[in-house]
Amino acid sequence: MALSAAELARYHRHLALPEWGAAGQERLRNARALVVGAGGLGSPAALYLAAAGVGTLGLLDCDRVELSNLQRQVLFATADVGRPKVEAARERLLALNPEIAVRAHALTLRADNVLETLRDYDLVLDGTDRLATRYLVNDACVLLGKPLVSAAIHRFEGHAMTYLPGRGPCYRCLFPEAEEGAVASCAEAGVLGVLPGVLGAIQATEAIKILAGIGEPLLGRLAIYDALELRLLELPVSRRADCAVCGGNPTITAPQDAAQACDEAALRAINRLSAAALRELLGSEGRETTLVLIDVREPREFDTRHLQGACNIPLAQLERRLGELAGGAMPVFLCRSGRRSLAACALAARAGVASPAHLEGGLLAWAAEIDPDFEVAAG
Numbered sequence: 001m002a003l004s005a006a007e008l009a010r011y012h013r014h015l016a017l018p019e020w021g022a023a024g025q026e027r028l029r030n031a032r033a034l035v036v037g038a039g040g041l042g043s044p045a046a047l048y049l050a051a052a053g054v055g056t057l058g059l060l061d062c063d064r065v066e067l068s069n070l071q072r073q074v075l076f077a078t079a080d081v082g083r084p085k086v087e088a089a090r091e092r093l094l095a096l097n098p099e100i101a102v103r104a105h106a107l108t109l110r111a112d113n114v115l116e117t118l119r120d121y122d123l124v125l126d127g128t129d130r131l132a133t134r135y136l137v138n139d140a141c142v143l144l145g146k147p148l149v150s151a152a153i154h155r156f157e158g159h160a161m162t163y164l165p166g167r168g169p170c171y172r173c174l175f176p177e178a179e180e181g182a183v184a185s186c187a188e189a190g191v192l193g194v195l196p197g198v199l200g201a202i203q204a205t206e207a208i209k210i211l212a213g214i215g216e217p218l219l220g221r222l223a224i225y226d227a228l229e230l231r232l233l234e235l236p237v238s239r240r241a242d243c244a245v246c247g248g249n250p251t252i253t254a255p256q257d258a259a260q261a262c263d264e265a266a267l268r269a270i271n272r273l274s275a276a277a278l279r280e281l282l283g284s285e286g287r288e289t290t291l292v293l294i295d296v297r298e299p300r301e302f303d304t305r306h307l308q309g310a311c312n313i314p315l316a317q318l319e320r321r322l323g324e325l326a327g328g329a330m331p332v333f334l335c336r337s338g339r340r341s342l343a344a345c346a347l348a349a350r351a352g353v354a355s356p357a358h359l360e361g362g363l364l365a366w367a368a369e370i371d372p373d374f375e376v377a378a379g
Contacts, residue, residue, distance in 0.1 A: 040196030
């Protein structure tokens with residue numbers, strides 16, 4: 001279908017590009033792109049994809065807007081604090097461009113839903129801040145044969161790379177394996193507010209080029225941006241013949257959650273406690289099992305507020321301090337949102353700790369469901 005008069009006016013600057021023309025804009029209008037993570041990277045990427053005219057734009061995130069997000073997550077305004085991110089983002093994107101369709105996915109990606117979620121999209125942009133999710137998205141894109149544009153940020157630096165099926169290395173070729181918590185999160189290490197804007201714009205550029213069929217993508221190259229020195233470096237990356245997912249003899253043939261490095265018995269032993277269930281356990285008199293509350297946040301977060309009786313063992317220190325856990329007690333790992341505590345459970349299970357548990361939704365869930373006055377340190 002030919003572009004409408006409104007589309008001709010809206011996208012005039014695109015149409016004026018000889019490399020683009022009406023054909024490129026029509027390809028973009030018929031495209032479907034999914035942005036995983038509506039945070040610092042996903043915000044600018046989604047805004048530029050919407051403005052460019054990507055016909056169907058998916059946005060996936062399970063979090064709510066927090067005041068500390070606004071320093072870098074330009075999709076949101078102060079009035080959005082407390083709202084689900086995908087709900088607020090959908091309104092913002094449609095206000096920018098009502099000609100497109102925006103799908104909101106308010107969910108946590110897992111091995112059992114990632115293929116179904118990604119299947120309907122032509123291209124995926126990964127802007128998550130979780131290593132486990134990066135691997136999950138990468139593996140799903142390789143298995144589905146979907147292009148993937150990845151980026152990550154840390155303090156004053158960021159990097160980006162693009163995967164095209166059969167044409168270059170995937171994320172696991174570059175980073176075969178890493179433990180969750182090995183790299184400090186933005187909440188722990190801090191991040192320059194404008195940094196994700198640069199990397200998110202690079203992601204949007206790559207996605208638009210691929211969807212419109214112009215230019216050369218960032219294949220076999222890792223772009224590294226140093227904001228303090230204002231340098232953009234490039235490192236060659238080769239496809240690994242022994243890559244676990246895209247190599248010649250892959251060992252990953254289906255999506256796997258991070259905890260699947262444990263054996264199945266250990267996985268079944270992990271207890272996922274709701275805030276209400278934890279409160280009930282803490283209030284039970286004469287319970288058979290002793291609970292040990294272990295807060296795996298950073299000390300400054302712990303010092304802001306913590307559950308009574310909890311001890312602080314930051315996730316990065318947990319492996320070498322597992323010997324401090326009392327024998328026969330059930331450790332219950334706590335963190336801000338449930339991400340680090342689940343990683344702690346997986347680590348503990350691999351080390352042979354019996355029946356590790358974690359608070360699903362973290363202390364944010366405790367504050368929302370149990371104690372509204374409970375103050376959780378900002379991320």
